[in-house]
Amino acid sequence: MFDTMTITKAVGAFCGxxxxxLLGGWAAEALYHVGGGHGEEEQAYVIDVPESEGSGGGEAAAEDPPVEELLASxxxxxxxxxxxxxxxxHKLEAGANGTGPTLHNVVGRPVDSIDGYAYSGALEKVADVWTPENLYHFLKDPKGYAPGTKMGFAGLPKPEDRANVIAYLQSTEG
Structure with missing residues (x-):
């Protein structure tokens, strides 16, 4: 069944x-690393990027209209x-926690105040009360506003969307 010639052909095909x-890897290395050094060349064009604050504010928040103005409309x-x-x-019913805590009467409520929900503690470091302004900045970028938060939501990029959600949450209070 297996003779010497068959084994020789298989080993030859593997070596080939x-x-x-190996030759393909060598050719690719030669093409993409022409200088031979790694990171020694000076970059041809550098784009200056201003440093931004990681606290959810920064320059992007300066571009947004005032929160009160957005909430008015x-x-x-x-x-x-x-x-x-x-x-x-999240659920809007009182005492009904989902993956996240209930959002019943969230506007004006102290941060991390729902009994029976295990908070990460990251929000307490940046805010005391869920004011419309704190909610606005949190909804923009939860992980940027409160680094270490358990909330996995990416945020709402449009200022109007954030204001509309806050207005909806205020309208459900009772």
Missing amino acids: AFLIF ADVGSGERIFGKCKAC
């Missing part, structure tokens, strides 16, 4: 494939639709 693989109906993204983890 390995040789082609917020649309509760649109906020309800956008809140659909939040429903995966």
Whole structure:
């Protein structure tokens, strides 16, 4: 069944494939690392990027209109639709925690105050009360506003969307 010639052919095919693989790697290295040194060359064009604050504020927050102005023109109906993204983890019923804590009466409520929910403690370092402004900045970039938070949501990039969600949350209080 297996004779010497078959084994020799298999070993030869393996060695030939390995040789082609090594030659391909050598050719790619020669193409992409022309200078031979790694990181010794000066970059041809450098883009200056200003440093930004990691506290959820920074320059991007300076570009947004004032929170009070956005809330004055917020649309509760649109906020309800956008809140659909939040429903995966949060509930609006009192005492009904989901993956995240209940958002019943969240506006004006102390941070990390729901009994029976295990908070990460990251929010207490940046805010005491869920004011509309604190909610606004948290909804923009949860991990940037409160580094270490357990919330995995990426945030709402549009200022109007954040204001609409806050207006919706305020309208459900009772």
